[in-house]
Amino acid sequence: MKGYVIVSFIGLLLCNDEGKIIDKALFPKETRVQADKLHLLSRGEVIDEVKELCEKARSLGIDQLVLENPLIAKAFAGYGFHNVKVEAPNDIAKIMRSQLLEIAVRLGYALNEDEAVRMLHEVTYNLSARKIVEAVEKRDLLVAQAVSCLDEIEKVLNILASRLREWYGVHFPELGNLVKDHEDFIKALLVIGHRDNIKKREVLEKLSLIRDKVHKLIESPGTSLGADVLPKDVEIIKEVASITLNLYDLNSKLRRYVDEVMGEVAPNVKELIGPVLGARLISLAGGLERLAKLPASTIQLLGAEKALFRALRTGTKPPKHGIIFQYPEVHKSPKWQRGKIARALAGKIAIAARVDYFTGEYVADELKEDLEKRIKEIKEVYKEPPKKVVERRPKKAKKR
Amino acid sequence: MKVKLYEGMEGVYVVELEDGSSRLATRNLVPSIKVYGEPLIRYEGVEFRVWDAYRSKLAAAFMKGLKTSPLREGLKVLYLGAASGTTCSHVSDIVGHKGRVYGVEFSPRVMREFLERVVKYRKNVMPILADARLPAEYAHMVEEVDIIYQDVAQPYQSKILVDNADFYLKRGGWAFLAIKARSIDVTKEPSEVYRRELEVLKNGGFEIVHVVHLEPYDVDHAMILTRRV
Numbered sequence: 001m002k003g004y005v006i007v008s009f010i011g012l013l014l015c016n017d018e019g020k021i022i023d024k025a026l027f028p029k030e031t032r033v034q035a036d037k038l039h040l041l042s043r044g045e046v047i048d049e050v051k052e053l054c055e056k057a058r059s060l061g062i063d064q065l066v067l068e069n070p071l072i073a074k075a076f077a078g079y080g081f082h083n084v085k086v087e088a089p090n091d092i093a094k095i096m097r098s099q100l101l102e103i104a105v106r107l108g109y110a111l112n113e114d115e116a117v118r119m120l121h122e123v124t125y126n127l128s129a130r131k132i133v134e135a136v137e138k139r140d141l142l143v144a145q146a147v148s149c150l151d152e153i154e155k156v157l158n159i160l161a162s163r164l165r166e167w168y169g170v171h172f173p174e175l176g177n178l179v180k181d182h183e184d185f186i187k188a189l190l191v192i193g194h195r196d197n198i199k200k201r202e203v204l205e206k207l208s209l210i211r212d213k214v215h216k217l218i219e220s221p222g223t224s225l226g227a228d229v230l231p232k233d234v235e236i237i238k239e240v241a242s243i244t245l246n247l248y249d250l251n252s253k254l255r256r257y258v259d260e261v262m263g264e265v266a267p268n269v270k271e272l273i274g275p276v277l278g279a280r281l282i283s284l285a286g287g288l289e290r291l292a293k294l295p296a297s298t299i300q301l302l303g304a305e306k307a308l309f310r311a312l313r314t315g316t317k318p319p320k321h322g323i324i325f326q327y328p329e330v331h332k333s334p335k336w337q338r339g340k341i342a343r344a345l346a347g348k349i350a351i352a353a354r355v356d357y358f359t360g361e362y363v364a365d366e367l368k369e370d371l372e373k374r375i376k377e378i379k380e381v382y383k384e385p386p387k388k389v390v391e392r393r394p395k396k397a398k399k400r
Numbered sequence: 401m402k403v404k405l406y407e408g409m410e411g412v413y414v415v416e417l418e419d420g421s422s423r424l425a426t427r428n429l430v431p432s433i434k435v436y437g438e439p440l441i442r443y444e445g446v447e448f449r450v451w452d453a454y455r456s457k458l459a460a461a462f463m464k465g466l467k468t469s470p471l472r473e474g475l476k477v478l479y480l481g482a483a484s485g486t487t488c489s490h491v492s493d494i495v496g497h498k499g500r501v502y503g504v505e506f507s508p509r510v511m512r513e514f515l516e517r518v519v520k521y522r523k524n525v526m527p528i529l530a531d532a533r534l535p536a537e538y539a540h541m542v543e544e545v546d547i548i549y550q551d552v553a554q555p556y557q558s559k560i561l562v563d564n565a566d567f568y569l570k571r572g573g574w575a576f577l578a579i580k581a582r583s584i585d586v587t588k589e590p591s592e593v594y595r596r597e598l599e600v601l602k603n604g605g606f607e608i609v610h611v612v613h614l615e616p617y618d619v620d621h622a623m624i625l626t627r628r629v
Contacts, residue, residue, distance in 0.1 A: 007540040038540060068539045068567075088536040089567040098544035098570065117500065117523070124526040124541055125519055128511055131529045135508035312587045 003062035004092040005053065007041065007072055008100055009034050009123045010109045012053045014062075019095040023056040025049040026109060031119055035126035044074040054081050068093050143261045144283035147276060150254045153247060160244045161186065168237055171195060171226045178213050183248050186241045193234050195224060268352035271364035272371070273345070277326050281349065284323060292357035299353075300324065300346035324349070329375055336385050337378055344374045403443040410472045411494030412462060413448060415441055424451040424459050426493035430521045435489040449493065453617045456487040457551060457578045460617035466610060466625065470574035474498040476545040478568050480532040480560065481552035483510055485518035485525075491549060492522045502542045504528045506552075532560055535567045544570050551578040555585065558597040562604030569628055575606065577624040590620045601626055 003022070006013040011026035027034045027049065040047050054076065057065060065081055067073040068088040077084045096103065101116040110116035135141075161182035169176050172195040179185040191206045192198055198207075198214055207214055255276065262275040266288055269278040284302040285291035291299070301308055303323030311318040320339035325331050330342050348367045355363050403425065406412040413425045425441065425448040432447070434440060439450045453459040462469070471477075473496045482488045482503030492501050503518075503525055505511045511529050519527045530538040532552050545568050550561050561577055569575065579597055581590035598608055606626040614621040 009541065042537065042540070068536045070536065072540070086536075089539070093539065094544065094567070097539075097542070097568065100543040120541075121519075121523050121526055124528060125515065127541070128515060128519075128527040128529040132508045132512050132515070309586055 001060075001062050002064045002066060003057050003060070004066045004090065005072075005076070006093055006096045007038075007067070007069065008096070008104075009038065009120050010104050010107065011037075012049050013096065013103070014053055014057055014060075015092050015096065017092065019092050021103070021107075022060060023053070024107065025052040025056070026107070029109065029119075031122035032126060034119070034123045035130065038123065039127055039130055041072050041075060042069065044071040044078065046075050046079045050075050050079055054079050057081070066090060066092075138287060138289075139261060140265045140282050140288035143258055143265060143279045144287070146254055146258050146261070147279035147283055150251065150258065150276065151280075153251050153254065157182070157244065157247055157251065160240070160247070164189065164237065164241055164244065167240075169226070171229045171234070171237075172224060173226050174217055174224060178217065179210055183245070184209060186245050186248075189241050190238055190245065193238060194229075194231070195226065266353065266356040267362060268356045268364040268367065269349060272348060272352045272367055273324070273327055277323070280323050280326075281353075288353065288357050292353040294350065294353075296343070296346040296350040299349050300342050333379070334385065337382050340378045340382065341375055344371060344378070401441070401443065403441070403446075403448060406462065407467070409462075409469050411496075412451075412469065412471075415443075415448065415450060424453065424462055425449060426451055426490045429493045429496065429524070433521050435517050436484070436486050449490070451490050452486075456490065457614060457618055457621060457623055458487050458490065458549070458576065460614045460621075461576075461612050461623035461625075463617065464612045464614060464623075466612050466623065468610065468625070470547055470625075470627075471495065472499075475547060476543060477501045478542060478545040478548045478564060479503045480548065480550040480564060481505065482514055482527070483551075484513035487549075487551070488514070488525065489518050489522065492518070492525050495524065497524060499524055500543075501525045502528060502545065504530055504532050504538065506531050532564065535564045539567060542568055544568060546570060546573050548573070548575040550576065553580050553583040555583065556600075557584060558600035558604070562600065562606070565604070565606075565628055572628065574609075574625070574627050577601070577626060579622045579624060580618075581620045581622075590622075594622055598624070605629060 002017050004015040006015060011024060013021050014023040016022050027037050037047055037049065064083040064085060065076055066085045066087050067076065068086065068090060070086050073084050073086050101113050104110045104116040105112055110119060164186060165176045168189055175188060175192065176185065179188055188207060188210060191203055197203045198218060204211060204214065258279050259275040262270040262278055266278055266282065281299065281302055282288050282291055285294055301319060301322045304319040304321065307319035310316060321330055321342035324342055324345055327345055330338055330345065333341055348371045352364060352367055355361055401418055402416045403413050406414050406424065411426060414422050415425045416422045428440065428447040428449045436455065438452060441448045441450065451459040453463045471491065471494045475495050476499060477491055477495060479488050479491060479501050482505040485503065488501060488503050495501060501524060503514060505514055508529060511527065515527055519525050526541065528538050528541050548561060548564055548569055550557065552560060554560060557577065557579060561575055565575065579594060581593040584593045584597065601608065605628055607629050608624060608626050610625040612623050614623060
């Protein structure tokens with residue numbers, strides 16, 4: 001005989017094929033517990049009520065159970081009920097759904113319909129809250145936030161450094177030309193302050209990195225092209241410079257953090273393409289789980305959505321790579337090889353992410369080796385740029 | 401200022417402001433609590449929440465001439481794509497304490513907002529963190545409903561509606577479907593997208609009652625009111 005299992009906030013109901021409740025295994029009447037049970041159940045775990053209902057079904061001579069949710073069906077099969085079928089939706093479950101709250105009242109589970117509604121509200125609230133907490137507990141999302149923050153700080157650093165060059169340049173433009181690296185420039189600025197200081201011995205000692213250049217500057221004939229300024233002018237510039245320098249510190253701290261956490265959550269991805277680029281991919285995909293479930297072709301284009309949709313819409317050439325353009329072998333290679341390298345790389349990233357998410361083994365070295373081999377192959381086979389063929393006209397853009 | 405019923409439609413009101421303009425509103429189920437920063441209005445001892453047509457596609461559909469609405473006090477609604485609950489809260493206002501709204505939302509981040517702003521205060525809203533494409537996975541939390549409201553920016557929108565209707569919609573039940581042409585297929589003309597989606601609905605046992613385009617409130621969006629026969 002067939003038995004239909006109806007799962008709801010009150011517990012498990014067993015119905016015959018006429019929609020009559022023939023037995024039940026109800027949950028304790030506490031919304032927190034109800035939510036717990038439903039949560040476990042919907043992950044396919046065998047809870048006490050499943051065992052109870054299985055036994056009751058057996059004693060009633062039922063040899064086949066019908067459910068709607070495949071994962072919950074798994075729980076029943078997991079307890080050893082051999083004949084479990086998924087029929088979704090099925091008419092019996094629909095009948096039960098049409099009178100769910102009345103049933104709760106009739107079985108004495110709730111005093112009246114209002115109480116049943118209150119319970120259902122609390123149970124669904126607790127269930128959702130729990131799933132939200134589970135989702136935010138994932139550390140891959142922390143790393144995604146960190147890498148976004150890193151990008152923002154880098155943007156700010158560039159802006160501030162350019163500003164400082166301009167600003168300090170009013171007074172001492174020669175230093176800007178002398179020191180190309182932003183961070184070194186700001187350090188030098190902080191040591192020097194007013195330009196006359198470069199003649200002082202103790203200042204020169206602190207400028208060990210660029211001492212030779214500064215010597216030349218001092219010895220060169222002619223005066224500085226900068227304007228003379230007041231001490232308070234220099235002071236405020238130094239203030240900005242010192243905070244900017246702090247940001248550089250924060251920047252490297254964040255990098256170390258991303259490096260560390262990537263080692264915990266996605267060691268293969270980290271080893272294959274580096275911690276920061278790996279974290280950017282996780283951030284773009286919306287989490288390691290999603291990255292692991294993406295096809296390689298999508299990974300190849302993560303970060304190039306705009307170009308992709310433009311291509312789809314107007315029929316221009318589709319993009320070859322998204323954010324993985326930042327991988328040195330992609331952007332350093334000649335144009336006609338990039339797409340092929342990006343494709344090979346995306347394939348390996350897909351594997352690395354899947355291994356990281358699903359098994360956690362370490363396979364990055366093999367992946368790297370394979371990738372290097374393939375890149376070498378591409379570089380040999382496609383050494384020369386392709387001959388120009390008569391270009392097909394791009395599809396005419398559709399009018400909207 | 402005056403508040404009156406919107407052309408005899410249950411639960412939907414029109415507020416005539418002093419400057420002569422008029423806005424939609426619903427009767428606030430939980431007085432003094434705002435959901436998304438909307439103005440609250442007191443009129444003859446009753447509190448109303450102004451319903452912004454630029455933020456809610458259902459309000460936009462009313463503004464664009466949707467004349468009939470199956471929404472009534474006491475009905476049960478399955479709301480797919482609840483997001484942070486802007487429109488959902490107005491539906492909750494309309495169905496009232498005797499009605500229920502099952503709000504399905506897929507993103508945990510957005511669901512957090514939904515819980516904080518809407519579910520906490522409204523006992524007639526049941527939150528469901530799940531994927532609307534897989535109705536079997538939340539069958540243990542939803543009862544049979546009178547209406548499905550769907551706004552999930554996904555391809556195969558109509559199919560999602562039909563699948564959910566198979567599970568949850570009662571015979572003769574109604575559905576609202578907000579169609580975002582650009583989410584279905586950017587490469588196709590919106591009109592082509594609408595036509596195809598309507599086809600899927602008809603094959604799924606729905607008759608189309610009304611289609612309204614939502615410009616200028618939402619570009620390339622349409623609201624379809626449909627009924628299962």
